[in-house]
Amino acid sequence: MQIEPFALERYFARHEFSARYLLSPSDCESWRMSDLLSLADAETRLLWENLRLGYTESEGHPLLRDEIARFYAPLTARQVLTAAPEEAIFIAMNGLLDAGDRVVVLEPAYQSLHAVARALGARVESWPLVVEGGRWSLDLNRLQDLLRASTRLVVVNFPNNPTGYLPTPGEWEELISLVRRSGAFLFSDEMYRLLEYDPSMRLPPACTCYERAISLAGLSKAFGLPGLRMGWLACADAAGMEKFQIFKDYTTICSSAPSEVLSIIALRSQEMIVERNLAIVRENLATARAFFGAQGGRFAWIDPCAGSVAFPRWLGEKPVEELAEEAVTRAGVMMVPGSMFGYGGGHFRVGLGRRNLPEVLSALGSYLGQKGG
Known part of the structure; x- marks a missing residue:
């Protein structure tokens, strides 16, 4: 590559x-570290004090995946895979794409959301946000024009980095409907979710709205814990998740044991x-x-x-x-x-x-x- x-x-x-x-x-x-550990409950304090620095389960600690799955009901822990956030993007793109696939990417975007696809030989097409009336705006008609029978994947990021843009719930429903009708997968970078200034504008995770959607999230942004290098993929598509797990065996294999326990503490104190x-x-x-x-x-x-x-x-x-x-x-x-x-x-x-x-x-x-x- x-x-x-x-x-x-x-x-x-x-x-x-x-x-x-x-x-x-x-x-x-x-x-x-001391402030985060002060939030531990009895169970996680015991996990921390008795922690052995051995290998961990490749999918992620069962308790950690249970906590993550709470974001994605009715999905369960079996439909969650932990990985460093950047690693998770790399895993998902490699699991989904082949050379020649068409990929539509909302831009501006974090570079790996389009660069990995391009490096795999995919044809990447830009779907740009625009400024209208002093605000960022989403052109759903443009997305409809970009979608083809050969479109394999649509990549979005909401709340958006770097603009801070967030579509309305109605726009989100229409976006998912367009992708569903095309038959493409939807990769949804949700790293900044939970930081909505008006909680009523919080969008449901993509993976709970569409069976071929993959949600990416983690603890680096909203939780202020980038040093844990903890993120995850959530998806209802069993075949897709199996591909992601197989590919992860060639990256980190498993997560850091201390990071997993600290992540459980953080999620329980969300x-x-x-x-x-x-x-x-x-x-x-x-x-x-x-x-x-x-x-x-x-x-x-x-x-x-x-x-x-x-x-x-x-x-x-x-x-x-x-x-x-x-x-x-x-x-x-x-x-x-x-x-x-x-x-x-x-x-x-x-x-x-x-x-x-x-x-x-x-x-x-x-x-x-x-x-x-």
Whole structure:
């Protein structure tokens, strides 16, 4: 397999651990080990204290899969496979696709959602989000035009990274109906699910709506636990899940035993963990909206609907890539330009999930003030 370099990850590799300020992280405020362990109940505390560092079950710890399956009723633990989130994408694409298959991908998107398919020889067709009336918008007529008898897979991501877009429940139903009529599989990246600002807008997981849908989720974003490297696939299609399991035997085989127990603790404390993170996101959203709105017309702020990221536009004359390079080298502020998602137009990502965003915006504001116009 020949696969293109992962632009976003290479960009983070250059700057994430050297820049003083990160404007563009996608995760929520991470947890200290001691704070997470303090949430353990009697059963999980005993699991942790008696943990042996041996191999684990390749599908995932039974208790862990039971907790995950609660998100996906009527699916059961047998229809869940654990894996690192990026690994799960790789597994699913390899299990579903052959050279020559047609794949429709909602964009902008995390690069592996289309790059793995392309590397496997699939024909990838872009289905872009557009900005209408100052908001991100979904063109379902465009999806209908893209779907063919030869379409094998449709790939979506809601809440969307990097835009924060979320379709309405009605749009979600229509999207699934279009995919079902085409007979294609639906791969639904739901890593930012649970971070809806209005819980009534939360969409049901794709795998509970369509028998050929695969839901991807994990603990990196909404839970603020990327260091656990814990994600999963959920799907009602038994043949598909068997293919994913067979392929996983050639990747990690099984998950980290400590990560599994810590993940069970986190999932059993979901309500408290997610509510803490949502409070941070909501406060930062108001702060970012005010900051970019006060920058003298140099930015166009576009409100996200959900999730821990936003995707505003830089309106200056120079390319946003040049602004980003200046910001990180002269002010120590790392900002991710839209080109890291293959998306132009001056967009860049703003992370809303970490407590220090006001400090980051202050540093960016000082730099913008120094450079003028």
